[in-house]
Amino acid sequence: MDLKSGLPFWLIKNGLNKDYLTLDDNIETEVLIIGSGITGALCAHFLCEAKVKCIIVDKRMASTGSTTASTAQLQYEIDVFLFDLIEKVGEANAVKAYRKCLDSIYTLEKIIKKLKINGDFDWRSSLYLASNAAGLKDLKKEFDVRKKHQLPVTLLTQKQLKSKFNIDKKGALYNDCSAQIDTFKLCNAILDYHKKHSDLLVYSHTDVVKIANKKDHIIAYTANKNTIKAKKIVAAPGFESQNLLKEKVMQLNSTYVLVSKPMKPTDFWKEKCLIWETARPYIYIRTTEDNRIMVGGFDEPFQDPERRDKLMEKKNEAILKRFKKLFPDSKIEIDFYWCGTFGETKDGLPFIGEHKDHPNMYFALGYGGNGITFSVIAAEMIKDLYIGKPTDSDLFSFDR
Ligand SMILES: Cc1cc2nc3c(=O)[nH]c(=O)nc-3n(C[C@H](O)[C@H](O)[C@H](O)COP(=O)(O)OP(=O)(O)OC[C@H]3O[C@@H](n4cnc5c(N)ncnc54)[C@H](O)[C@@H]3O)c2cc1C
Structure with a gap:
């Protein structure tokens, strides 16, 4: 393949x-x-x-x-909201799955420290942005259920998001226990x-x-x-x-990624946090150890390599446009881009x-x-x- x-x-x-x-x-x-x-x-x-x-x-x-x-972002929150996962697999299992994802980030850090190897592991905060009113409703519901199960999460209002991160969206879920690596x-x-x-x-x-x-x-x-x-x-x-x-056992999808030229330290948002959003298709954003911005997303629900590759230029434009909507003043320019396959299960x-x-x-x-x-x-x-x-x-x- x-x-x-x-x-x-x-x-x-x-x-x-x-x-x-x-x-x-x-x-x-x-x-x-x-x-x-x-x-x-x-x-x-x-x-x-x-x-x-x-x-x-x-x-x-x-x-x-x-x-x-x-793109190697490590987050305890999976693609399916916890409240949705509870519907699919029951409360105890859903919460256990989320907890295991959280623990796995700490486990990976421990492995790296124990073996004294380098994988550019960096703890990061993470923002899950509400792209619209429906997204905010979902995030509020998600916040309540994660809080109930003592998972690390904060709900930021539109005002807090603007003042802290200079991002103009309806709200966001925030946590400070995500990470990024060079896999x-x-x-x-x-x-x-x-x-x-x-x-x-x-x-x-x-x-x-x-x-x-x-x-x-x-x-x-x-x-x-x-x-x-x-x-x-x-x-x-x-x-x-x-x-x-x-x-x-899975549906194969295609996803697209671009990486910017190196940026000045002043070109980044606060905490260089990981960012993703409730919109579908979504974009996901991180930075690299050599000061670049990496943005992926605009997934397609198929794997056909020829079809996938033909869309690369168009996807770059769409990803950049979505990024610039979030950061209108950014001077981001593309240095590398690629696309890849990933699989998705029902739950x-x-x-x-x-x-x-x-x-x-x-x-x-x-x-x-x-x-x-x-x-x-x-x-x-x-x-x-x-x-x-x-x-x-x-x-x-x-x-x-
Ligand atoms: C663009 C993109 C962005 C992603 N972003 C993230 C992210 O931010 N965070 C995250 O957690 N995950 C992310 N993922 C998913 C993550 O990258 C994958 O889950 C992970 O890399 C899978 O690793 P793997 O070792 O299972 O598979 P692979 O890296 O594909 O390794 C499997 C290996 O098995 C070999 N193989 C297969 N069949 C055989 C055979 N019959 N005989 C011998 N060898 C065989 C293949 O050659 C391959 O090298 C992303 C994926 C993509 C494509």
Whole structure:
């Protein structure tokens, strides 16, 4: 599948990581992880920390799937409002899912500190803007339900938003426990660390084309006709999971991103907070460590790469126009732009854990706008499942 087009900023900024070799032998391990994006890398991290012998394979160069294209904003609030999620999965589960997303941001910071690696992790505040009166009504309802469940949130009035952030919208939800990262850098740093310290083996350009279950093990067959024998397989193939699963578990969408030229410190809004909005299609905004503005959005509900790419120029214009409506004085100019694929589930939650038709496998499918927080949750949960520790995996199970 063609996951992205254009020039993802992270790849230009960091350059290619030294590549790993292609598997050219038959090998054996405890756990085979399919996919070396941020999800696979985090699964490897937790398993390596639990002293489990792991191998990661990827059909592309390591970390160059959706992980390169991500805008990498870390927010505990998922695309589906908590009050909506409560309707879909019940109050206890919905609140638990939101809490897990919040915890995952702290978990990621802890991993980075523990391994002493660099992923440009930065705590940020976040503004969820009411684009119109209906948006404000939703945000007020959302504020009440989040407050009831003691999730971090403040409701800003139009006046407060204008005076504090100089943004002219009807109101906003604010929190100060969001973050931003460079996922591509972080993913490579995790892989490099465990390759060096935990004997993690990473193979790129190694496409798993078939999986066969045996009595007490599982075998993956690669396009190059090699085999990998393992006790368990962790499937972290990103948005290409449909090759491994029979049923359709997500809707694939296209999203567009642009990055500005570097800006002066005075060109930014207060706190350089993350910004998104209730309008659909929406834009989402962050800054980069080298003082650029990154704006994404104007999603389309299809994946067709040709159709997706043809729209890139038009989407840039639409995104810029929406941005300038928020910041009329901004001197923003585009330096890079790209588009990418992302998947969405009906309830906005990921699929994590076992699947009845696939014994000896764990799935780590973190779909939605919060894919990276879901990656953290999936990785820790799968490690717990493997070592036999109780988990809340029912929350994200395939038959929920
Ligand atoms: C433009 C854009 C903006 C986004 N913004 C955000 C955001 O702000 N915040 C957020 O949390 N999330 C965001 N996301 C989502 C987030 O980027 C993804 O959820 C995350 O990168 C997925 O990581 P992954 O490791 O699961 O998938 P990937 O990075 O795609 O990695 C999966 C890997 O599996 C490999 N693979 C697949 N099948 C096989 C096979 N059969 N054999 C071997 N290898 C295989 C692929 O080659 C790939 O490298 C965004 C996504 C996009 C595209």
